[in-house]
Amino acid sequence: MKAMLSQTVELPGANCGVCGYRTCDALAAELERKPDLINRCLTRAANVIEPADKAVSARSHIAEDLDRPAQDSRATLRDSLDREFDFYLEHFPEDPGPKEIIIPHNPMLTRELEISVGDLMVGRPLGMSCGCPITHCGVVVEVDRRTGVIVWCVTGPLGPRNKGFKDIGYYIAEGYEGLITDARVDIKIGMRYFFQPRRCMLQWRHSGLVNYINKSKDGLQVRLEGLWIG
Numbered sequence: 001m002k003a004m005l006s007q008t009v010e011l012p013g014a015n016c017g018v019c020g021y022r023t024c025d026a027l028a029a030e031l032e033r034k035p036d037l038i039n040r041c042l043t044r045a046a047n048v049i050e051p052a053d054k055a056v057s058a059r060s061h062i063a064e065d066l067d068r069p070a071q072d073s074r075a076t077l078r079d080s081l082d083r084e085f086d087f088y089l090e091h092f093p094e095d096p097g098p099k100e101i102i103i104p105h106n107p108m109l110t111r112e113l114e115i116s117v118g119d120l121m122v123g124r125p126l127g128m129s130c131g132c133p134i135t136h137c138g139v140v141v142e143v144d145r146r147t148g149v150i151v152w153c154v155t156g157p158l159g160p161r162n163k164g165f166k167d168i169g170y171y172i173a174e175g176y177e178g179l180i181t182d183a184r185v186d187i188k189i190g191m192r193y194f195f196q197p198r199r200c201m202l203q204w205r206h207s208g209l210v211n212y213i214n215k216s217k218d219g220l221q222v223r224l225e226g227l228w229i230g
Helices: 024-031 035-040 158-163
Strands: 087-089 099-104 120-125 136-143 150-155 166-180 192-197 206-216 219-229
Touching: 024 035, 087 166, 099 120, 099 136, 120 158, 136 158, 150 166, 166 206, 192 219
Parallel strands: 087 192, 120 166
Antiparallel strands: 099 150, 099 166, 120 136, 136 150, 166 219, 192 206, 206 219
């Protein structure tokens, strides 16, 4: 659940712990007394605390008009290393976090660890395609023990810390699935784009090829494969 403040935008609810607090709610409780702590939140560091009557909520431009042409005047999106990207990839409303398609470097672990839907896991992307230095934590939503492919929703570490987890070690990130609610370019199948997963702790841009698009009331449902970071 996202933590809400009376005088600021909402915190992401990722409970990643990077800010030094165990949960977003714990950080929110301190912000009333120490507003500058907002700068510790990687996903909200660029936002300025404002009175509630001046706060402007994010609008889903694509959801409002999925067929409108891209606007060249759209503000440029930049990651934490000042690199441009085309859109944020949001997670589906029914999911607890971004949906990632992965294969353990040892696919047999899927069977050996008896990975099942609902399991809490930890692991780190390794290799040429997606060598993220951060260990990921999440919950399994699909599993194919024949091929070793796992689909999980990446969340913060609070669940694994409190409930235990299965460690798959290094894995290959094969794809992302999520929503695009706003973009500075037209999104077309078969094209490669720079994007940033909304809850990326490092706020680094990724690159992926769109091979599935579906229009929905929430935005564009997409799948991106052939992932790269940078």
